[in-house]
Amino acid sequence: MIRLGAIADDLTGATDLAITLTAAGFRSAVVVGHEAVTTELGEQADAVVVALKSRTSPVDQAVSASLAALDALQRIGAERFYFKYCSTFDSTPEGNIGPVTEALLDALDEDATVVCPSFPANGRTVYQGHLFVGSQPLDESPMRHHPLTPMTDSNLVRLMAAQTRATVGLVPLQEVHRGSSALREVLMSRARDGVRHLVVDAVTDDDLRTVAEAAGHLKLLTGGSGLAQGLDGPRARAQEPITVRDRRRVVLSGSASSMTQTQVRHGLEEGDGVQLDPSALRADLAGCVGGIVARALAGPATPFVVYATAAPSDVRNLDDAPLIEEALGAIAHDLVDRGVDSLVVAGGETSGAVVSALDITDLRLGPTLSPGVAWARAARRSGDDVMVVLKSGNFGGADLFTTAWDGVA
Numbered sequence: 001m002i003r004l005g006a007i008a009d010d011l012t013g014a015t016d017l018a019i020t021l022t023a024a025g026f027r028s029a030v031v032v033g034h035e036a037v038t039t040e041l042g043e044q045a046d047a048v049v050v051a052l053k054s055r056t057s058p059v060d061q062a063v064s065a066s067l068a069a070l071d072a073l074q075r076i077g078a079e080r081f082y083f084k085y086c087s088t089f090d091s092t093p094e095g096n097i098g099p100v101t102e103a104l105l106d107a108l109d110e111d112a113t114v115v116c117p118s119f120p121a122n123g124r125t126v127y128q129g130h131l132f133v134g135s136q137p138l139d140e141s142p143m144r145h146h147p148l149t150p151m152t153d154s155n156l157v158r159l160m161a162a163q164t165r166a167t168v169g170l171v172p173l174q175e176v177h178r179g180s181s182a183l184r185e186v187l188m189s190r191a192r193d194g195v196r197h198l199v200v201d202a203v204t205d206d207d208l209r210t211v212a213e214a215a216g217h218l219k220l221l222t223g224g225s226g227l228a229q230g231l232d233g234p235r236a237r238a239q240e241p242i243t244v245r246d247r248r249r250v251v252l253s254g255s256a257s258s259m260t261q262t263q264v265r266h267g268l269e270e271g272d273g274v275q276l277d278p279s280a281l282r283a284d285l286a287g288c289v290g291g292i293v294a295r296a297l298a299g300p301a302t303p304f305v306v307y308a309t310a311a312p313s314d315v316r317n318l319d320d321a322p323l324i325e326e327a328l329g330a331i332a333h334d335l336v337d338r339g340v341d342s343l344v345v346a347g348g349e350t351s352g353a354v355v356s357a358l359d360i361t362d363l364r365l366g367p368t369l370s371p372g373v374a375w376a377r378a379a380r381r382s383g384d385d386v387m388v389v390l391k392s393g394n395f396g397g398a399d400l401f402t403t404a405w406d407g408v409a
């Protein structure tokens with residue numbers, strides 16, 4: 001019987017959470033969409049994370065996909081749940097974090113939950129309800145210019161209140177520092193007073209462990225992956241061995257995040273690459289894909305980086321986003337068809353597109369490269385496996401695109 005059922009609003013978020021759950025001693029599996037949740041999986045894993053692509057989808061679609069995932073997880077025995085969203089609270093003014101949390105609480109007949117995106121290992125902390133990225137408030141960080149979910153406020157209470165009709169309240173750090181028993185009393189009493197979404201401050205991993213312990217009575221937790229450090233798995237040895245046979249090292253980057261831009265520039269200095277040109281893609285998608293695949297296969301570039309954005313000025317028209325995703329998915333498909341057995345993919349939406357083009361059903365996490373970034377063995381519906389790193393936009397060091405293969409190749 002699985003101990004934890006999780007729902008992640010994008011793919012990199014799902015792998016990020018599974019990395020933390022694996023470290024916390026859960027045998028974890030990431031599955032793509034609710035249809036891939038099976039009874040066998042429930043027997044093999046202690047935690048199942050359903051990866052959705054719902055972060056920027058219309059609210060009603062995000063809600064129905066999340067409820068379908070909840071239902072599938074309940075069917076394989078899950079009684080405790082985790083809604084994973086971005087540690088930078090990536091969302092639109094109307095959702096989808098608020099409406100999905102609300103719908104999950106209703107379906108579970110629960111009064112309240114915590115809202116806890118803090119992830120100190122990657123510089124995301126929450127103080128007095130304000131989300132910081134490193135030393136900058138969220139709205140002064142590069143997230144202000146994110147192409148799909150620009151974040152122009154750092155106040156989580158205000159952001160969440162705009163996305164839900166229910167009451168949102170703040171549990172400040174002082175309450176967290178009183179320890180888990182006292183904090184649990186606070187969470188319970190605020191819930192009795194009708195506060196449904198409890199934004200809890202946390203600036204260190206210790207704070208997160210206190211929050212997780214205090215929230216032990218809640219059926220639903222919500223947050224980034226950091227909060228999951230405080231969950232106790234059955235301590236199974238859970239990491240998947242990763243083996244890469246093919247020498248070619250290809251990075252597919254649709255991410256427009258500032259860390260990815262640094263990684264793209266570094267990768268181009270160390271290896272080779274090509275930038276996607278939306279107008280050329282629009283004119284002849286198949287021709288562009290074929291040309292790029294041929295160049296990547298000519299290798300052995302270390303690495304070969306296919307990228308959409310190397311500088312903020314590269315993002316000219318957001319309407320190009322689906323075309324870029326389609327192209328990167330098609331490139332991934334052709335490369336794997338021709339024997340490439342490992343790919344580093346940057347960006348959550350982009351990872352969703354690549355995973356769907358490769359018809360991947362589930363992922364098991366292998367060695368970690370940096371907080372929130374790890375290799376995974378991805379099982380395809382066709383029966384073969386491919387090794388992937390699905391990198392969240394702002395995660396990983398500057399040299400990730402060159403060093404990712406050290407130790408597995």
Ligand SMILES: Nc1ncnc2c1ncn2[C@@H]1O[C@H](COP(=O)(O)OP(=O)(O)O)[C@@H](O)[C@H]1O
Pocket residue numbers: 147148254255256257260308309314315316317318319320321322324325346347348349350351392393394
């Ligand atoms: N130059 C560009 N022009 C238009 N859209 C872009 C460009 N670069 C990236 N995108 C789109 O922006 C989105 C980036 O989201 P994602 O893959 O989640 O990465 P991140 O959140 O790290 O930026 C994708 O849909 C991608 O196709």
Ligand SMILES: O=C(O)[C@@H](O)C(=O)COP(=O)(O)O
Pocket residue numbers: 010012013014016017085086087088224225257347348349372391392393394
């Ligand atoms: O919590 C996080 O920051 C990540 O797991 C995540 O969700 C990042 O999303 P993308 O930047 O869209 O990859």
